[in-house]
Structure formats: C-alpha cells, structure tokens
Amino acid sequence: MQMHYPSGWKAYELIDSGNFEKLERFGDYVLIRPEPQAIWEPFLSPEEWRLRADAHFNREQKENYRFGEDAKGGWKKKNNKMPDSWQIDYHHHLLKLTLRLALTGFGHVGIFPEQANNWDFIFETVSSWRNGTSKVLNLFAYTGAASVVARMAGAEVTHVDSSRPGLNWANQNMQLNHQNDIRWVYEDALKFVKREVKRGNKYNGIIMDPPPYGRGPGGEKWMLQDKLNELVRLSSELLLPKQRFFILSMYAVGLSAQVGLNVVQSHFQVENPDFGEFYLHSNKERHLPMGTFLRFRG
Numbered sequence: 001m002q003m004h005y006p007s008g009w010k011a012y013e014l015i016d017s018g019n020f021e022k023l024e025r026f027g028d029y030v031l032i033r034p035e036p037q038a039i040w041e042p043f044l045s046p047e048e049w050r051l052r053a054d055a056h057f058n059r060e061q062k063e064n065y066r067f068g069e070d071a072k073g074g075w076k077k078k079n080n081k082m083p084d085s086w087q088i089d090y091h092h093h094l095l096k097l098t099l100r101l102a103l104t105g106f107g108h109v110g111i112f113p114e115q116a117n118n119w120d121f122i123f124e125t126v127s128s129w130r131n132g133t134s135k136v137l138n139l140f141a142y143t144g145a146a147s148v149v150a151r152m153a154g155a156e157v158t159h160v161d162s163s164r165p166g167l168n169w170a171n172q173n174m175q176l177n178h179q180n181d182i183r184w185v186y187e188d189a190l191k192f193v194k195r196e197v198k199r200g201n202k203y204n205g206i207i208m209d210p211p212p213y214g215r216g217p218g219g220e221k222w223m224l225q226d227k228l229n230e231l232v233r234l235s236s237e238l239l240l241p242k243q244r245f246f247i248l249s250m251y252a253v254g255l256s257a258q259v260g261l262n263v264v265q266s267h268f269q270v271e272n273p274d275f276g277e278f279y280l281h282s283n284k285e286r287h288l289p290m291g292t293f294l295r296f297r298g
Contacts, residue, residue, distance in 0.1 A: 001257055002276035004293070006116035008092030014113075014280040015052065017288045018042030023049050026101055026109060027088045032056040033107050035288065043284035054082040057107040075103045087176070090116055095123045095152070098176045099145055100169065110143045110169060114278040114290040115209070118247055119149045125245045125297050126153035126205065134243065136205035137196075139189040139231075144170025144182070146207050146247075151179045155205065160185040160192050162216040188216030190227055193234045205245045206235050212252040224252050229263050236267040244298060249278075251291030260294040270296045 006012075013025040017038040024031050032053045042049070059073040085102040088111070097119065101109045126134055136150040137158045143166055147159040151174070159182050161167055167184050174182050185192055189210070210231065214222045232248070239246060246268065248260050261275045273296040280288040 002274055003279060004117050004276065005279050005281045005287070006114055006120075007281075008095075008116055008120060009090065009113060011088045011090065012113045012116075014282040014288060016042050016044045016049065016282060016284050017286045022288060023052065024113075027086060029054045029082060029086065031109070033109075034059045037289055038286075040286065043286055054078050055103060057103075059107065073107065074105070090119070092116070092120055094127070095120065095149065097145065097149060097152070098173075099143070100172050100176060102169075111145055112142075112209075112251075112290070114280055115145065115249065117278060118207070118249065118293070118295070119146060121247070121295060121297075122146055122149050122205070122207070122245070123153045126150055126155045129154075129204070129243055131243065134204040135202070136207065137203045137238065139193070139206070139208040139235075140210050141170065141207075142166055142209070144173045146209075147182055148173050148177050148179055150205065150207075151182055152177060156181075156183075158183045158185060158203075160187060160189050162186065162188050162214070162220075186217060188218065188220045188222070190222070190231055190234075191216065191220065193231060193238065197234050197237045201238065202240050203238050204240055204243055205247075206239055207247045208235070209249040209251075224250070224255070229266070232263050233267045239268075242298070245295065246297075247293070247295040249291060249293050255292065257292040257294070260292055264294050268296075270298070 011027045015023040018040050020038055021032055022035040030052045055075050055077045057075050088099055088101055090097040099111055134155045136155040138147045139160050141147055141159040141161045147157045151157045210224055212224045257275050273294055275294040277292055278290045
C-alpha cells in the first residue's frame with residue numbers, strides 16, 4: 001500500500017488542520033473549511049488561524065457531519081478584497097493547468113487538491129500513447145480537472161456528472177485551458193455505464209471518484225457501499241485490454257484502500273495495482289488523509 005501526496009503544487013498549501021477544520025491557501029487567498037477527519041489539535045493558535053484567513057466557512061451544526069456528510073452553511077469573509085471566484089494554476093513538468101475556484105454553499109471551492117497526483121498520472125499516461133486516438137471516460141467528473149487534463153494530453157473525453165452547475169463549471173475550465181470538444185453528459189453515472197455496455201462502447205481510460213452518497217438527475221439514490229461493486233464490474237467491460245488505465249478514488253469515512261483493491265481485483269485481471277491513501281502534506285506535520293486510491297495502466 002502506498003501513501004501519496006501531490007508534490008507539484010505551488011499555488012496550494014495546507015497550512016494547518018485540527019478541530020474538524022483545515023487552514024488552506026489557494027493562490028492568494030487563505031480559507032478555513034470543514035474537515036471531518038481532522039480530529040486532532042491544531043498546531044497554530046485560533047488567533048493565528050483568524051489572522052491568516054481571508055474567509056471562513058461556518059457550517060450548520062449537524063451531529064452526523066463528523067461521519068462524512070457534506071457540510072452546509074455559509075462563508076464569512078474578512079473583507080471585500082476576497083472575491084467569490086478566482087483562478088489557480090497547477091504546473092508540474094509538462095502539465096500546465098488553470099482552474100476556476102469559487103466559494104460554494106457546501107464549503108467546496110471546485111477542486112480537490114490531492115487529486116493533482118492523479119492529474120499527473122493521467123497526463124503522463126495519455127501523452128505516452130502514440131497509436132491512434134484514445135478515449136477516456138470520467139465518471140462523477142465534478143468540475144472537470146481530470147477531463148481537461150486528459151483532453152490536453154490528446155484524448156477524446158466523455159465527462160459524466162449529475163450536476164448541471166458542475167457541468168457548467170467544467171465547461172469553463174475547458175475554455176480556460178483553450179481546449180474544446182469534451183463530450184458533456186448530464187446523467188447518473190451508473191445508468192450511463194449500463195447503456196455504454198449495451199452499446200458495446202470501449203474506452204482506453206476510465207476515471208471515477210464516486211461520492212459516499214448522493215442522487216442522480218432523476219432522483220436516483222447512490223450509496224457507495226451498495227453500488228461500487230456493480231459500477232466497477234460494468235466498467236471492466238468498457239475498458240480495452242491494452243493501452244489503458246483505470247483510476248478509482250474514494251473519500252468515504254470507514255472504507256479502506258483494501259476495499260477498493262478487493263473490488264477491482266474481483267473484476268480486472270491486473271497484478272500489483274498502485275493503491276493506498278492520498279494525503280495533504282503540511283509543514284506543521286499535521287498531514288491530512290484525503291481518501292483512498294487505486295490505479296493501474298498497461
């Protein structure tokens with residue numbers, strides 16, 4: 001099992017974490033956001049957090065928040081210099097990416113910084129393929145960073161998400177990076193995959209970052225523990241046997257990296273996949289776990 005953190009960031013920094021929150025710098029702005037896994041004491045004092053932060057997300061107090069549910073609440077800004085939306089750059093080796101960030105009502109800002117480790121993997125893998133056009137499917141694709149990276153590397157990309165605001169945001173990220181022709185699909189991911197299997201479609205790469213729970217456009221209920229095995233099984237029918245990659249990320253309290261490994265090895269004939277935990281590195285040595293991953297290529 002591996003432990004990976006995104007070493008390529010210059011515009012992002014985890015400054016400190018604790019008391020169910022994290023203090024982070026995104027470009028020029030420092031934010032305080034909820035973090036259910038930060039059960040320890042912070043390194044810095046509350047006063048230092050307050051002085052550094054440009055905005056603080058105050059969550060509604062719900063007992064089950066600490067068990068992994070999304071926070072709901074609102075942002076409190078220190079002053080009017082903090083915008084509602086801004087941009088951030090991620091440059092690592094040949095990958096040069098610009099992404100739109102914004103303050104949302106759930107405490108998200110439009111990226112999960114730990115996923116930069118996967119962006120590097122996608123860009124390096126797709127860029128290395130020289131034989132014909134490659135096709136990449138991104139499920140639960142959120143604001144589309146991985147979709148844009150795959151497109152920048154030369155793949156034909158299908159981006160699937162059940163949130164119209166998320167699709168609009170992803171389209172803005174595509175345009176920021178001077179890309180085009182990403183296929184946008186507004187649909188429940190599992191329904192889409194079932195249809196693709198029936199159609200006989202195939203992909204060189206499949207990316208999935210399923211939420212612990214949620215609902216699709218038609219009210220479809222999603223619970224990770226109930227649906228993941230079926231989703232991975234169907235995905236195994238879509239992935240080509242050669243010139244391929246597969247990425248599974250999970251941020252669900254209580255599900256270990258071994259769970260993802262067992263599910264994937266039930267359906268893919270692959271030896272020694274890369275699997276483990278992502279974390280965000282902090283100079284204060286309060287490193288923050290950010291879920292599990294499994295990936296392979298060949």
